[in-house]
Amino acid sequence: MRILIIEDEAPLLERVTAQLREQGYAVDTAADGRTGLYLGQEYPLDAAIVDLGLPDMPGIEVIRRWRAEGHKFPILILTARGRWQDKVEGLEAGADDYLVKPFYTEELLARLRALIRRTGGWTQAVLHCGPIALDTGAQQVTLDGQPVEVTAYEYKLLEYLMLHAGTVISKTELTEHLYQEDEDRDSNVLEVLVGRLRRKLDPDRTLNPIETLRGRGYRFRLERAAG
Amino acid sequence: MHSFSGRLLIAASVVLAAFLGLTGLILDRAFRDSAQSAVQDRLQAQVYMLLGVVDVDAFNRLTLPQALPEARFSTPDSGLYADVMDAQGNLVWRSPSLLGRALPFFPAVRDPGDVQFAPLEAADGDPLFLLAFTVSWEVAPNHYRLYTFRVAETQWNFLDQLWSFRRSLWGWLLAATGILLAVQGLILRWSLKPLRRVAAEVTEIESGQRTELSSDYPEELRPLTTNLNALVRQSRTLLERYRNALGDLAHSLKTPLAVLRSALENGATPEELRQALIEQVERMNRTVDYQLQRAAASGPVALSTPLPVAPLAHRILDSLTKVYAERALDLRCEIATNTVFYGDEGDLMEILGNLTDNACKWARRQVVVRAWPAEDDRRAELVLEVDDDGPGIPSEQAPLLLNRGQRADPTVAGHGIGLAVVRDLVEEVYYGRLEIGYGTLGGANIRARLRFQANEGRVVDHQ
Numbered sequence: 001m002r003i004l005i006i007e008d009e010a011p012l013l014e015r016v017t018a019q020l021r022e023q024g025y026a027v028d029t030a031a032d033g034r035t036g037l038y039l040g041q042e043y044p045l046d047a048a049i050v051d052l053g054l055p056d057m058p059g060i061e062v063i064r065r066w067r068a069e070g071h072k073f074p075i076l077i078l079t080a081r082g083r084w085q086d087k088v089e090g091l092e093a094g095a096d097d098y099l100v101k102p103f104y105t106e107e108l109l110a111r112l113r114a115l116i117r118r119t120g121g122w123t124q125a126v127l128h129c130g131p132i133a134l135d136t137g138a139q140q141v142t143l144d145g146q147p148v149e150v151t152a153y154e155y156k157l158l159e160y161l162m163l164h165a166g167t168v169i170s171k172t173e174l175t176e177h178l179y180q181e182d183e184d185r186d187s188n189v190l191e192v193l194v195g196r197l198r199r200k201l202d203p204d205r206t207l208n209p210i211e212t213l214r215g216r217g218y219r220f221r222l223e224r225a226a227g
Numbered sequence: 228m229h230s231f232s233g234r235l236l237i238a239a240s241v242v243l244a245a246f247l248g249l250t251g252l253i254l255d256r257a258f259r260d261s262a263q264s265a266v267q268d269r270l271q272a273q274v275y276m277l278l279g280v281v282d283v284d285a286f287n288r289l290t291l292p293q294a295l296p297e298a299r300f301s302t303p304d305s306g307l308y309a310d311v312m313d314a315q316g317n318l319v320w321r322s323p324s325l326l327g328r329a330l331p332f333f334p335a336v337r338d339p340g341d342v343q344f345a346p347l348e349a350a351d352g353d354p355l356f357l358l359a360f361t362v363s364w365e366v367a368p369n370h371y372r373l374y375t376f377r378v379a380e381t382q383w384n385f386l387d388q389l390w391s392f393r394r395s396l397w398g399w400l401l402a403a404t405g406i407l408l409a410v411q412g413l414i415l416r417w418s419l420k421p422l423r424r425v426a427a428e429v430t431e432i433e434s435g436q437r438t439e440l441s442s443d444y445p446e447e448l449r450p451l452t453t454n455l456n457a458l459v460r461q462s463r464t465l466l467e468r469y470r471n472a473l474g475d476l477a478h479s480l481k482t483p484l485a486v487l488r489s490a491l492e493n494g495a496t497p498e499e500l501r502q503a504l505i506e507q508v509e510r511m512n513r514t515v516d517y518q519l520q521r522a523a524a525s526g527p528v529a530l531s532t533p534l535p536v537a538p539l540a541h542r543i544l545d546s547l548t549k550v551y552a553e554r555a556l557d558l559r560c561e562i563a564t565n566t567v568f569y570g571d572e573g574d575l576m577e578i579l580g581n582l583t584d585n586a587c588k589w590a591r592r593q594v595v596v597r598a599w600p601a602e603d604d605r606r607a608e609l610v611l612e613v614d615d616d617g618p619g620i621p622s623e624q625a626p627l628l629l630n631r632g633q634r635a636d637p638t639v640a641g642h643g644i645g646l647a648v649v650r651d652l653v654e655e656v657y658y659g660r661l662e663i664g665y666g667t668l669g670g671a672n673i674r675a676r677l678r679f680q681a682n683e684g685r686v687v688d689h690q
Binding site for chain 2 (some may be wrong): 091117118
């Protein structure tokens, strides 16, 4: 998941960035409105966290411009002033949720996960597809109720595929959304990861949860469970 | 021009000057005309008199007697002159008073019965009025000749009269202007006195000698003074609120500080210290949050325009629909269109936002926001009500929720202060009441009753 954080308060930005990376997110950062606006326009984001009080350009303005240009990724606003007037203004500008400073990182993560899930069309914290269930809160995967051991990278990949279950996702899209700029982006690594996931989720090769569409990418093909 | 008296004085002076000037000019003109026609009549009479004494001599020539009825014709330089011309323009007779002078050549001989009258200047520069009268004289039976009788009089008399008239006319007009302006100045001073009094009273309020403007002002000023009083009251309440808030803040931070200090002094273990820090930081944060939100309240804005409640409620519901998108709540508004709020928009948002957000947190599916106007004892009131279908709030828990900084939902950070903030806003800022009960949806019903200051003009105007 690729997240952009625009926050001018350096210690807070560092802390949140570190915690998000720890959770397996690819994080881009900006310390002022203009840079943030540009990153949001150029990068394929899964979500953005925008502080309202920014130098250069107010957060509200950044959000308005993104929305005016048709960017659809979910936006979470951070505000030091807990006034309803500010919250409503932010939400009306195009944000999807707000968080009042100071906040607990746990809460930020929960809100972020909820926003990303919502964008993928999921309403529950646990994504069910056939016998496979992925708990976005606990970051655990189960197959027929039995826990499946997955590495952090495998989890990220599976989460992305399941969030977008039913749609074809190209390798480029996957690398863009899953990897940090400076990481190795060899597409062979992706193939290896998909292979390992298949072995773990489909040991007897009857389920075939992830299908490969030659030249187009991958698709998580199991039906989403209702609810 | 930066003063009323200055403006009025200038305007009045201009109008007065124009009016009196015009009056003067008209009177002057009228007097001049009537004086001139009096001169003309007099000269005409002289002509008739001359005609009366005309005789015809043996050669059919016109003659006038040596002794004329008007002595001035006989006295040289008397100022009254006459001569007679025949049809060819030859002088037939001239009055002895014309000794050594001649009347200016005017006018040419006209038809019999013609009268011509004009101011003219004599050869030596004397201004004259001259009247010429042409007659056809029967010098012999059936033998007629044209003669022009001319009578002239110096204008000196006339001019003297005119100037003395003008002197007294303009003198009186100036005196009248002066008196009128003076009277007007006095009237102005008298009518503007209340304004000076307002200024003086405002200065007294500034210096703390008085708390409000007195109420016995003229009708035109009363809206101003009433509104000024409202402003003064508002700023005083605000000041008081800020002072209280500051005091509250300082006091409420003292407790956690004391706890921390005692933990330090009692030689607690690092783990205990850490625990104490976590607890007290959280407590301080809550306090600061609460006081911040309280401080943000503006209170009833004096002279505020009525703010329709429905659009604002819709904005809040739309925003909350977004925030609670996952839970697919059914958020509804039941607000009469004429429901208005007198005060700061931010305050209303704070009240509605917190109440509705709180209801959304507890609701299973449904939240209804209602608002309607009420009136009590000539004071405008507004009732805001939020119902949800959640578990409701047991009556023994209600006071706890309304306590300062008490958290309604401990698992959701930063929101517990909502109800307490609403209570403060409603009860301390809008002199109303906040009640917690059970609603028609089966869950909690929170009702805020706001009262607005009975400011005569305001309540009556917008009802």
